[in-house]
Amino acid sequence: MSLAELQDRIRDAAARGAPLRLRGGGSKDFYGNEPRGELLDTRGYAGIVSYEPTELVVTARCGTSLTQLENVLRENGQCLPFEPPHFGPEATLGGCVAAGLSGPRRASAGALRDFVLGVKLVDGQGRAMAFGGQVMKNVAGYDVSRLAAGSLGTLGLIAEASLKVLPLAACELSLELECSEAEALESMNAWAGQPLPISGTAWHAGRLCVRLSGAEPAVRAAAEKIGGTRIQAQQLWHDVREHRHAFFGGSAPLWRLAVPSVCPPLGAPGGTLIEWSGALRWLRVQDAREIAAQAGGHATRFRSHEKREDVFTALDPVAMALHRRLKAAFDPAGILNPGRMYAEV
Amino acid sequence: MGEALSLERQAQVAHALRAFLPARAVLWEEEDTRPYECDGLTAYRQLPMVVALPETDEQVRRILETCSAMQVPVVPRGAGTGLSGGALPPGDGVLLSMAKFMRVLRVDARARTAVVQPGVRNAAISEAAAPFGLYYAPDPSSQIACTIGGNVAENSGGVHCLKYGLTVHNVLRLRGFTAAGEPVELGSHAPDAPGYDLLALAIGSEGMLVVVTEVTVKLLPKPQCAKVVMASFDDVEKAGQAVADVIAAGIIPAGLEMMDRPATHAVEQFVGAGYDLDAAAILLCESDGTPEEVEHEIARVREVLARAGATRMSVSRDEAERLRFWSGRKSAFPAVGRISPDYYCMDGTIPRKRLGEVLRFIGAMEKKYGLRCPNVFHAGDGNLHPLILFDANDAEELHRTELFAGEVLEKCVEVGGTITGEHGVGVEKINQMCVQFRPDELELFLAVKRAFDPAMLLNPGKAVPTLARCAEFGRMHVRGGRLPHPELPRF
Numbered sequence: 155m156s157l158a159e160l161q162d163r164i165r166d167a168a169a170r171g172a173p174l175r176l177r178g179g180g181s182k183d184f185y186g187n188e189p190r191g192e193l194l195d196t197r198g199y200a201g202i203v204s205y206e207p208t209e210l211v212v213t214a215r216c217g218t219s220l221t222q223l224e225n226v227l228r229e230n231g232q233c234l235p236f237e238p239p240h241f242g243p244e245a246t247l248g249g250c251v252a253a254g255l256s257g258p259r260r261a262s263a264g265a266l267r268d269f270v271l272g273v274k275l276v277d278g279q280g281r282a283m284a285f286g287g288q289v290m291k292n293v294a295g296y297d298v299s300r301l302a303a304g305s306l307g308t309l310g311l312i313a314e315a316s317l318k319v320l321p322l323a324a325c326e327l328s329l330e331l332e333c334s335e336a337e338a339l340e341s342m343n344a345w346a347g348q349p350l351p352i353s354g355t356a357w358h359a360g361r362l363c364v365r366l367s368g369a370e371p372a373v374r375a376a377a378e379k380i381g382g383t384r385i386q387a388q389q390l391w392h393d394v395r396e397h398r399h400a401f402f403g404g405s406a407p408l409w410r411l412a413v414p415s416v417c418p419p420l421g422a423p424g425g426t427l428i429e430w431s432g433a434l435r436w437l438r439v440q441d442a443r444e445i446a447a448q449a450g451g452h453a454t455r456f457r458s459h460e461k462r463e464d465v466f467t468a469l470d471p472v473a474m475a476l477h478r479r480l481k482a483a484f485d486p487a488g489i490l491n492p493g494r495m496y497a498e499v
Numbered sequence: 500m501g502e503a504l505s506l507e508r509q510a511q512v513a514h515a516l517r518a519f520l521p522a523r524a525v526l527w528e529e530e531d532t533r534p535y536e537c538d539g540l541t542a543y544r545q546l547p548m549v550v551a552l553p554e555t556d557e558q559v560r561r562i563l564e565t566c567s568a569m570q571v572p573v574v575p576r577g578a579g580t581g582l583s584g585g586a587l588p589p590g591d592g593v594l595l596s597m598a599k600f601m602r603v604l605r606v607d608a609r610a611r612t613a614v615v616q617p618g619v620r621n622a623a624i625s626e627a628a629a630p631f632g633l634y635y636a637p638d639p640s641s642q643i644a645c646t647i648g649g650n651v652a653e654n655s656g657g658v659h660c661l662k663y664g665l666t667v668h669n670v671l672r673l674r675g676f677t678a679a680g681e682p683v684e685l686g687s688h689a690p691d692a693p694g695y696d697l698l699a700l701a702i703g704s705e706g707m708l709v710v711v712t713e714v715t716v717k718l719l720p721k722p723q724c725a726k727v728v729m730a731s732f733d734d735v736e737k738a739g740q741a742v743a744d745v746i747a748a749g750i751i752p753a754g755l756e757m758m759d760r761p762a763t764h765a766v767e768q769f770v771g772a773g774y775d776l777d778a779a780a781i782l783l784c785e786s787d788g789t790p791e792e793v794e795h796e797i798a799r800v801r802e803v804l805a806r807a808g809a810t811r812m813s814v815s816r817d818e819a820e821r822l823r824f825w826s827g828r829k830s831a832f833p834a835v836g837r838i839s840p841d842y843y844c845m846d847g848t849i850p851r852k853r854l855g856e857v858l859r860f861i862g863a864m865e866k867k868y869g870l871r872c873p874n875v876f877h878a879g880d881g882n883l884h885p886l887i888l889f890d891a892n893d894a895e896e897l898h899r900t901e902l903f904a905g906e907v908l909e910k911c912v913e914v915g916g917t918i919t920g921e922h923g924v925g926v927e928k929i930n931q932m933c934v935q936f937r938p939d940e941l942e943l944f945l946a947v948k949r950a951f952d953p954a955m956l957l958n959p960g961k962a963v964p965t966l967a968r969c970a971e972f973g974r975m976h977v978r979g980g981r982l983p984h985p986e987l988p989r990f
Binding site: 188205206208209210211231232254256259264265267268277280283284285287288289290291292293294295296297298300301302303304309320321322324331343344346347348350369370371372374375411413414415417432433434449450451454466467469470472473476477479480482483484495496 | 520571607608609610611622631632633652653656659661665666667677681682683684687688690691692693694695696699700702703705720721722723743744746747749750751764788789791792794795796830848849850851852877878880881882911916917918919920921922923924932935936937939940941944946947948949950951962963
């Protein structure tokens with residue numbers, strides 16, 4: 155598949171006013187509001203365009219398998235620092251950037267959008283455009299690349315993305331501590347204020363797991379300071395990231411709450427799994443919107459069996475007006491993944 | 500507009516603002532507005548019609564509402580240290596100085612955040628956070644003077660951004676107003692705010708999308724210790740290769756800077772940083788973390804640099820020496836200002852592997868235009884600051900400088916880089932935007948601008964050129980016999 159073919163599909167759909175459902179491997183079909191429109195499968199537009207480890211940048215097409223991309227990076231001693239969840243072996247780079255989700259390392263390394271250096275975007279009129287680039291610092295023009303990241307394909311098809319990559323940590327180990335939710339929140343926030351190489355935290359049902367990554371002397375010193383028991387936890391971090399952990403099983407709705415990390419225990423029934431030093435709280439309740447609002451954060455109905463509408467927290471009228479006008483600028487015919495993020499865009 | 504008409508307009512606008520601002524907060528007499536005629540890019544000057552100095556959010560809102568109703572352009576300004584003319588005032592509009600918004604509203608040590616007003620100086624945030632062992636990471640060279648509001652507008656970096664990121668990586672939330680005076684809150688104290696990432700869009704938008712009245716920044720724990728290796732090289736390209744070797748070894752230094760011989764000579768006279776004046780280039784490579792971590796990393800860095808052909812190396816023995824090594828780099832601009840009546844600072848970023856080629860090109864341009872050009876370089880992230888030395892009183896020399904700079908920026912684009920890494924486009928590099936971006940892309944930028952500011956009143960004429968301007972610029976710059984953008988109509 156060529157870029158021109160993707161552009162043609164979009165131009166044609168725009169001319170007919172026919173909604174398009176942009177989709178890579180479909181690993182995140184469950185996420186966001188109900189997808190609709192004719193399927194535009196991006197997997198045919200795949201491959202790494204350029205990768206030079208010493209430049210710390212990789213550029214790849216949207217259909218590139220996320221697993222394959224990560225394997226190539228690993229062979230060169232590097233990684234995607236935001237540790238993206240795949241949610242299935244078929245995950246693609248395009249879907250990863252469009253969904254904008256980050257994994258356990260987010261609290262220390264940064265979010266997906268922090269590592270987006272540039273994109274090639276096909277807008278709703280089928281125009282292929284390049285924003286940002288392949289260099290670390292670039293302030294020419296508005297930051298459309300980061301705007302596209304996490305926009306769920308509603309502003310354009312991310313045909314190609316350039317991401318900053320980083321070296322794999324020389325040393326990594328995990329610790330387990332027994333503690334209550336309140337104690338865990340206290341500890342995680344206190345540690346985050348100290349120069350410790352913490353690269354992941356997860357608390358659930360009285361168990362706090364802490365991952366340390368970095369230079370060997372730093373990791374060793376931090377492990378002594380934090381205490382607890384050393385555990386083999388590669389599988390655990392994978393299961394937390396990919397929602398294979400037992401907490402994520404069952405059919406109750408799964409809510410993702412982003413809150414200020416210092417927010418006290420939310421006290422919701424059904425238990426919680428906490429990540430990101432307290433800033434990310436997963437809940438199994440019917441509706442978590444009010445809880446999130448009370449906590450000064452926002453809630454996403456991440457997975458549920460109900461009709462998928464209003465999955466994301468509503469925006470205030472000024473913000474929504476900006477969203478509508480941006481959508482009109484990028485996709486005047488309103489054909490790209492309409493409604494997937496908000497009914498209005 | 501005729502002089503009488505413009506005076507009448509000035510009186511109308513000043514009168515409208517005086518309805519809710521005290522007398523001291525509305526300036527229009529030339530002696531009062533003169534200090535606002537330019538920012539750090541002094542080659543461009545323009546007296547603002549009116550200067551407004553609000554102190555509260557409500558005053559900012561009303562200024563924007565009033566200007567919007569009267570169709571008056573508004574240009575926000577922080578400390579005026581910007582280097583691309585982003586705060587160049589409109590001759591027919593209001594210069595909105597945020598200088599009075601200078602309070603640190605709160606430092607929350609437990610949450611590692613600070614909520615500050617936009618007029619707070621960059622360095623003052625770290626000062627306020629220091630008692631808690633925390634600091635604000637981005638450290639542009641102008642950090643003792645520049646404000647966080649200006650940093651947000653320009654997405655400022657600094658010498659530590661390879662490891663700690665730019666402004667966009669260190670700001671959590673902005674509050675402010677659109678051009679029409681509608682309140683906006685972008686980002687959140689919780690991660691990953693819902694909807695489009697308008698926070699990222701606003702950061703680096705050069706004051707063209709929103710006026711910011713409150714900034715929440717992320718604070719980081721201060722590293723326990725830091726040391727810097729200073730290494731000499733007898734060849735600039737060898738130094739460039741050494742940078743790639745450090746990265747290839749899996750090391751992300753806290754800072755990685757390069758200066759060529761003309762730059763070290765200028766600096767040494769100015770601050771006496773102890774630089775090796777025989778070296779063709781020096782590298783400063785900083786490591787931070789726990790004492791054990793720093794020892795370990797410094798040893799590895801020394802090994803890599805030695806293999807890369809460093810002719811001399813020294814490691815800072817204490818904090819005073821570390822700061823002395825950095826003092827030269829941080830004062831490179833004023834130091835160069837002492838050896839030349841004027842200097843013109845460029846800001847292109849390139850893929851590091853093209854460094855040798857670009858430095859050779861700059862050398863050729865020095866000969867072509869008969870102007871000297873020392874180089875300082877954020878080597879870790881590929882951001883070049885060549886400094887062309889000239890005399891602004893010599894109009895012909897200024898003209899040659901502009902042509903020199905234009906060629907270098909276009910070279911940066913040609914090798915896959917960008918015309919500006921951290922100083923912004925402003926008025927200075929607006930023509931080169933036509934080289935870096937195609938008409939569709941520029942049109943989309945303008946559409947983004949209109950989404951926030953349909954009347955195009957906020958900092959108009961900066962950062963994003965109109966297609967008409969590009970057509971005009973294209974006519975002047977025929978490269979290799981081909982006009983850029985042959986698809987555009989010519990005027």
